[in-house]
Amino acid sequence: MTTFDVTITVGLKEGMLDPEAMAIRNAVQHLGYETDSVKTARLFKIRLVAADKAAARAMAEKMCERLLANPVIHRYEIEVTG
Amino acid sequence: MRFAVVQFGGSNCDRDVVFILSEVCGVTTDLVWYKERLAKQYDAIILPGGFSYGDYLRAGAIAARTPVMVDVVAHAQAGKLVLGICNGAQILAESGLVPGVFTINAYPKFTCKPMHLRVETASSPFTALYKKGDIITLPIAHAEGRYVAPAGTLATLNKTDRVAFRFCDEKGHVTPASNPNGAAENITGVISAQGNVCAMMPHPERASEAVLGSVDGKKIFDSMICAIERKA
Numbered sequence: 001m002t003t004f005d006v007t008i009t010v011g012l013k014e015g016m017l018d019p020e021a022m023a024i025r026n027a028v029q030h031l032g033y034e035t036d037s038v039k040t041a042r043l044f045k046i047r048l049v050a051a052d053k054a055a056a057r058a059m060a061e062k063m064c065e066r067l068l069a070n071p072v073i074h075r076y077e078i079e080v081t082g
Numbered sequence: 083m084r085f086a087v088v089q090f091g092g093s094n095c096d097r098d099v100v101f102i103l104s105e106v107c108g109v110t111t112d113l114v115w116y117k118e119r120l121a122k123q124y125d126a127i128i129l130p131g132g133f134s135y136g137d138y139l140r141a142g143a144i145a146a147r148t149p150v151m152v153d154v155v156a157h158a159q160a161g162k163l164v165l166g167i168c169n170g171a172q173i174l175a176e177s178g179l180v181p182g183v184f185t186i187n188a189y190p191k192f193t194c195k196p197m198h199l200r201v202e203t204a205s206s207p208f209t210a211l212y213k214k215g216d217i218i219t220l221p222i223a224h225a226e227g228r229y230v231a232p233a234g235t236l237a238t239l240n241k242t243d244r245v246a247f248r249f250c251d252e253k254g255h256v257t258p259a260s261n262p263n264g265a266a267e268n269i270t271g272v273i274s275a276q277g278n279v280c281a282m283m284p285h286p287e288r289a290s291e292a293v294l295g296s297v298d299g300k301k302i303f304d305s306m307i308c309a310i311e312r313k314a
Contacts, residue, residue, distance in 0.1 A: 019187065070176070
């Protein structure tokens, strides 16, 4: 078994309302930056013990489905290193 | 007849619900600490409001994965009643017992005020003592109460009479202006496919005694009691 570092990014699906990002966008604009789009996402860094890289990715996917993301509103990306 | 109110770390409406059930409605009610799980058989389980696990990750997400929820799911699968109020509703959605999700308000602010609701069905065990179309006033108190579900799910909820409550104005019109959190179709109470689980954001326990200013919410608890009595 090997240790892998997994980085999971959970964000809202395209078209989902992101009130927090809208408030942040307004603040960014107040600072004088020109932008019409800010999106937020959450980053999880998880150390996993698995047989190989593919197994680590499969575990991370299950973890997203079961807890880290809510499939009604979220999409996620997984990166495995190590 | 016996009710259980499940108390999670961070629940804060648990004792209010126990008081209303035991002292006002007159039913035996246990306050059950989530770590003790459900040792007895109950006729109904209430998941109360609050901030379980500090709303970490998503409101209700962590509580929904605690072992006591295995017991709550088994109870629900046996066809018995479950009511989730506010954080309890978020927990039920996160556990998949009702479809959709209650997420951050369109205007992302904690909102605490009385709201008009239209009772959308009187054929559920949670609303049988109302008449369809009744306009009631219950307080809301949440920052994550915007109901979101895929279009197909909303269509199914409407078609199968599983929307319990919608935000409305004082005349019962369902309008954008009467929607405090941006909920899809003003929905703020949904019922499971089996009909025995209800998740709602407003707080009926805060409107179940005249001294609190309204008794509009008491019929929800009384409806549940009647439904259980009819089955017995």
